[in-house]
Amino acid sequence: MIQKDLKGIFLLVFFALITAFSYNYLSPSGIPHFGQWEPLKTDSIKANSIEIIKPSVKKK
Amino acid sequence: MKNDYTPVFLFIIKLTLGISFIYGSYHRIADPEGFAKILYGTAVFPGVCINILAISIPFVGLVAGFSLIMGLFPRSAVLIINATLSGFILIIGFNLLRGHQFDCGYFVFSSENQTASNIYLLITDFLMLASGIYFLRKTTAS
Numbered sequence: 001m002i003q004k005d006l007k008g009i010f011l012l013v014f015f016a017l018i019t020a021f022s023y024n025y026l027s028p029s030g031i032p033h034f035g036q037w038e039p040l041k042t043d044s045i046k047a048n049s050i051e052i053i054k055p056s057v058k059k060k
Numbered sequence: 061m062k063n064d065y066t067p068v069f070l071f072i073i074k075l076t077l078g079i080s081f082i083y084g085s086y087h088r089i090a091d092p093e094g095f096a097k098i099l100y101g102t103a104v105f106p107g108v109c110i111n112i113l114a115i116s117i118p119f120v121g122l123v124a125g126f127s128l129i130m131g132l133f134p135r136s137a138v139l140i141i142n143a144t145l146s147g148f149i150l151i152i153g154f155n156l157l158r159g160h161q162f163d164c165g166y167f168v169f170s171s172e173n174q175t176a177s178n179i180y181l182l183i184t185d186f187l188m189l190a191s192g193i194y195f196l197r198k199t200t201a202s
Contacts, residue, residue: 001200005133005139008133009133009139012120012124012136013140015123016122016124017119017120019119020118020119020120021115021116024092
């Protein structure tokens with residue numbers, strides 16, 4: 001009974017992971033699998049953003 | 061002890077758990093970045109594994125939901141669903157206890173009153189977990 005349940009869990013999770021990574025790889029809205037969390041960096045950049053003031057040039 | 065209504069209860073539990081997991085997974089699959097932000101907002105997982113979890117968890121829920129409704133390894137599917145629900149309960153409960161505000165986003169991605177929303181989700185998860193345990197106790201291995 002436990003062996004059948006474990007076999008089922010293994011099959012379902014295996015199928016789910018294959019589907020998940022295939023879909024993410026093929027889909028245009030996919031996110032990178034590995035590496036550091038990207039939005040954290042962009043959020044911190046937004047929070048500390050500096051306004052660029054364009055110099056006014058006087059025309060003679 | 062089985063009575064005449066047990067198969068009906070089991071069928072209702074099967075449909076409810078299956079449909080709610082398929083519906084819950086749909087939003088997460090459609091917007092993996094949003095789900096990754098939610099996972100990051102829980103402040104439980106390290107940054108390196110957030111993307112992998114955001115990609116894999118929705119599909120595990122989707123496959124378990126479909127498998128439960130279609131009757132393929134129903135006990136295994138319910139075991140996966142119960143494990144997922146236990147994880148949600150631990151994360152939501154832990155964050156509520158330490159007073160950390162976060163958007164759980166199981167069925168919706170945003171809410172104005174997040175604490176009330178999280179308590180509601182915690183109660184829902186407990187009810188679903190209880191029905192999953194009942195299903196496991198009343199069914200035999202396929």
